[in-house]
Amino acid sequence: MKLINGLYSDTHEFLQMNDAFYQAMKKYPQYQYFLEYLKIRYEDSYDLQLFAKAITKNDIETKNEVFLRKEKEYANCLTRLYGPFFTGKDTDDVDFLLKFNPLEKLEWILKQKAYTNDQIQEMLDLSKTNNIYDFYHSLYFQRLENPKLEIKEKDFHTEEDEEFILWNYVNLRHEQDHRPLISVVDYPKEKWKEMIWKYQHDEKKDIHEPNDIQDILAQSSQFIATKMPVHNYEKRLTGAIMARFAGCMLGAPVENWSIEQMEELAKNSQMDFPPTYYWKEIPDAEGLHYKRDKRYYFSDSKMQFVVADDDVTYTVLNALVLEKHGYQVQAKDIALFWKDYLPYACTAEYATMVGLRRNQSIEYIVNSNPYVELIGAAIRADCFGYVCPGNPYQAALLAYEDAKISHKRNGIYGEMFLAATIAASFSVSSSLEAIRIGMNYIPDHCRLKQDLIWALSFEGKLKDFKEARKLLDDRFLPMNRVHTNNNMCAIVFSLILGKDNFNHAISSCIAMGYDNDCTGASVGSILGALLTIDKIDKKWYEPFHNEIHTYIRGYETLKITELVDKLIKVYHQEKN
Numbered sequence: 255m256k257l258i259n260g261l262y263s264d265t266h267e268f269l270q271m272n273d274a275f276y277q278a279m280k281k282y283p284q285y286q287y288f289l290e291y292l293k294i295r296y297e298d299s300y301d302l303q304l305f306a307k308a309i310t311k312n313d314i315e316t317k318n319e320v321f322l323r324k325e326k327e328y329a330n331c332l333t334r335l336y337g338p339f340f341t342g343k344d345t346d347d348v349d350f351l352l353k354f355n356p357l358e359k360l361e362w363i364l365k366q367k368a369y370t371n372d373q374i375q376e377m378l379d380l381s382k383t384n385n386i387y388d389f390y391h392s393l394y395f396q397r398l399e400n401p402k403l404e405i406k407e408k409d410f411h412t413e414e415d416e417e418f419i420l421w422n423y424v425n426l427r428h429e430q431d432h433r434p435l436i437s438v439v440d441y442p443k444e445k446w447k448e449m450i451w452k453y454q455h456d457e458k459k460d461i462h463e464p465n466d467i468q469d470i471l472a473q474s475s476q477f478i479a480t481k482m483p484v485h486n487y488e489k490r491l492t493g494a495i496m497a498r499f500a501g502c503m504l505g506a507p508v509e510n511w512s513i514e515q516m517e518e519l520a521k522n523s524q525m526d527f528p529p530t531y532y533w534k535e536i537p538d539a540e541g542l543h544y545k546r547d548k549r550y551y552f553s554d555s556k557m558q559f560v561v562a563d564d565d566v567t568y569t570v571l572n573a574l575v576l577e578k579h580g581y582q583v584q585a586k587d588i589a590l591f592w593k594d595y596l597p598y599a600c601t602a603e604y605a606t607m608v609g610l611r612r613n614q615s616i617e618y619i620v621n622s623n624p625y626v627e628l629i630g631a632a633i634r635a636d637c638f639g640y641v642c643p644g645n646p647y648q649a650a651l652l653a654y655e656d657a658k659i660s661h662k663r664n665g666i667y668g669e670m671f672l673a674a675t676i677a678a679s680f681s682v683s684s685s686l687e688a689i690r691i692g693m694n695y696i697p698d699h700c701r702l703k704q705d706l707i708w709a710l711s712f713e714g715k716l717k718d719f720k721e722a723r724k725l726l727d728d729r730f731l732p733m734n735r736v737h738t739n740n741n742m743c744a745i746v747f748s749l750i751l752g753k754d755n756f757n758h759a760i761s762s763c764i765a766m767g768y769d770n771d772c773t774g775a776s777v778g779s780i781l782g783a784l785l786t787i788d789k790i791d792k793k794w795y796e797p798f799h800n801e802i803h804t805y806i807r808g809y810e811t812l813k814i815t816e817l818v819d820k821l822i823k824v825y826h827q828e829k830n
Contacts, residue, residue, distance in 0.1 A: 272594055416446045422624040423453035425734060429627070429701070435732070454622045462699040463663045465620075467654050470666075476694035482644035482681035487825070489786040490680050491640055492818055495569075497756060497782030498636060499802070499814075500794035501774030502565045504529060505764045506543070507536050507552045509771045510735050513723060516765060528719060528765035530757065531793060532557060545598070546805050559801035560814070564600065565633050565775045567804040571595065572637035572656065573817055574809065576824045581641075581648065585616060585655045592659070595806045601625040601736070606660040616659050623660065629736050631657035632668035633772045636779045639676025641824045643783070646674035650695035667696040668738035671706075672776055679783035685749040685759075686713065688780060705729075705739045709746040719765040722747040726768065736769045744773045749780065756781045756790055 275293050421438050428435045441449065464470055471477050484490070508516050520527035523534040532554040539550040546562035560566055571591060579587050592603075593610045602625035609619035620626055635653050642649035653673035657666040675692030682688050689710070696703055708729070716722055722744070730740040744766055752759020756778075763777045764770045782790060800814050 416443075416450065419624045420446050420450055420453075422628075422734065423450060425732065426624060426627055427453060427457075429733060429737075450624075453624070457621075460663075462697060463701070464697065465658070465662050465666060467651070467658075470654070470670075470697055473697035473699065474695060475698055477647070477650070478694075479647045480645070480691075482678070484644040484680045486786055487643055487680065488818070488822060489788060490643065490783045491821060493782035493785055493787035493790050494636070494640060494676065494679070494779045495782065495814065495818060495821075496787060496795040496798070497760075497778030497785075497790050498569065498775045499560045499566060499778070499798065500790075501760050501763065501776070501778035502563055502771050503552060503557070503561060504532060504760060505771030505774035506561065506563055506565075507533050507549065508764065508767075510769060511767060513720065513765065513767055516767070528761035530761060532797070544805050546810070547803055554797075557797040558799055559803055559811075560798050562803040562805050562810075563771065564603075565772055566802060567596075567806055568634040569636050570802060570804050570809060570812065570817060571806055572634060573820050573824075574806070576637060576641055576652075577820050580824060581652065581828045583652065583655055585659050588656050589616060589659050595808065597805060597807060600630070601628050602630040602660045602665065620658070620660065620662055623662075625665075626660070626662040627665040627738055628661075628734060629665075629668065629738050629741050629769050629772055631661040631665050632672050632738055632742065633775065635669040635672035636676055636776070637821065638673040639679070639779065639783070640821050641828065642673075642677045643680035643825065644677065646677040646691055646695055649673040649677035664700060664702045664738050667700055667702045668742055671696050671702065671742065672779075676776075676779050676783055679780045682784070685752075685754050685780050685784055686710070686746075688784065689746060689749065702739050702742060705743055706746060709743040709750075712747070713750050716747060716750050719747075719751060719762045722751065722762070723766050723768075726766070735767075736772075741769050741773050744768050744770075745776050745780075748773065748777045752777070752781070754781065754784065756785060756794075 417438055424436055424438065427433045438446075461469075462473060464473060508519065511519075516529075517527050519533070519535065519537070520529065525531075525534050533552065534554055536549050536553045539548070539553070541549050543549050543552075544562050544564065544567075549561075550556050551558060551561045572588075574595075575583055575588055575591050589606075589610055592599075592607060596603075596607060598604070599607050602623055605623040605625060606619050609616075609622075631653075634656050638649045638652040638656065639646075642652065650670040650673055653669040654666060657669040661669070671692045673692075674695040675688045678688040678691040679685065682691065689706070693703055693706055712722075712725070726740055726744060726747070729743075730737070733740055744763065747766065748759050748763035751762040759777050759781055760774055763774050766773075798814060802812055802814055802817065804810060804812075
């Protein structure tokens, strides 16, 4: 297996390469799509290098199933490095990709007259899709078979994708306005595309659940500017970050598992349940988590750092965004960071990334996204609370800018609610007080607020995590287990059961199930900010060894102290 070495040796080099792309696009705007293609190929090269590093000597020697899966992905990625604008000469290899920066590469190709300006433009004009990935990827393989470069449309979604998309659309419409809950399998597959199109273009508007910030403000009677005093900010911030990562690391190996499945794992591992520490045994231990780290690093005996996860990655990414833009950050700024720094994503975030690379507007992207009320936005909330301690109003506004690029309605409100709650946690005396403050920053009559009121009604009445899970199932099934509303209620139940004791709250949260790496992380942020690092047991964060792994290009590894310093700097720059 040939490995690629030397590309983007550090963050500085990666940022230089990004800057080169922007310079090239500014100088040659007529070749925007071609440059987008080159940028994607460079990013593929970079991702490939990281992927190769995750392959161990033992993997290669044993050629086990995990290795074969990784080898296939590696081969696919390598294939994508070759595109339609290369000449067919011997120079068309990986070294060519590494030889020039984007501006020099474009000028070299034009000098070689591999394709004239008109030919490049004609190729672009012939394309029947705006999807830059699909266009160039399919074009290369068609070129091998057809020298005349006849362009054909390529279906973006597989049959499995379409079934999942349709299922989510059906559920979203059912939840939003109580339309009948149909069964996808009752309809022929050839009808699925038609039904997806119908759902995309047939949305009933609800004045109580707006998407525009001005309408949200109008529907939220308590959405007012409030600044509360904050003491020991650095200790609270450190507590929030460490506890967030701890909750995520405990929940990630059993994400969306049933109680019965987790009980069996605990029994086989001879450990407590609900868990009082990290898991002793990890399912699929040799597999890669988010294509970055071996899953066995989640275990109590092998944990050496914060394992790369989406809940971790978005926290770091938003810290980078805030470092650059502060409180003035807008949705377009965040979208640009996604486009530049994220190699992959899931559900709503995946749909957004595809749309951004098709150069579609944010409005178009979210209107055609079936995952707009899932939890993806809510897991991105934390940093906005971290840099707005005691200021839930500002935290909610920042969270809105982030949420609007991928979510609608309750998907947006979930992030605004959590950001405001975390901001309040820096100033109040109990987690449920912070929850009640956070609820002020979403529309009065939206479904999420009604669900949160319902969850809070069990304060002092909940017996244990099993009763909590049954209540969630009774109220929310068949809602998707990674929906915003059910998981926000799971957070409330965890805080009720935990009584502001981190150990008890996090154990109950993970044992309850649902999207328990996300809810565990959010519970961690709330209680860490409330209690400070001094009241979080060291056993939860000492195994991190001050190191975070992410899948952000150029920031795959950084120190936790670096992250804390970045956020402190943002807060002090903006607080006045």
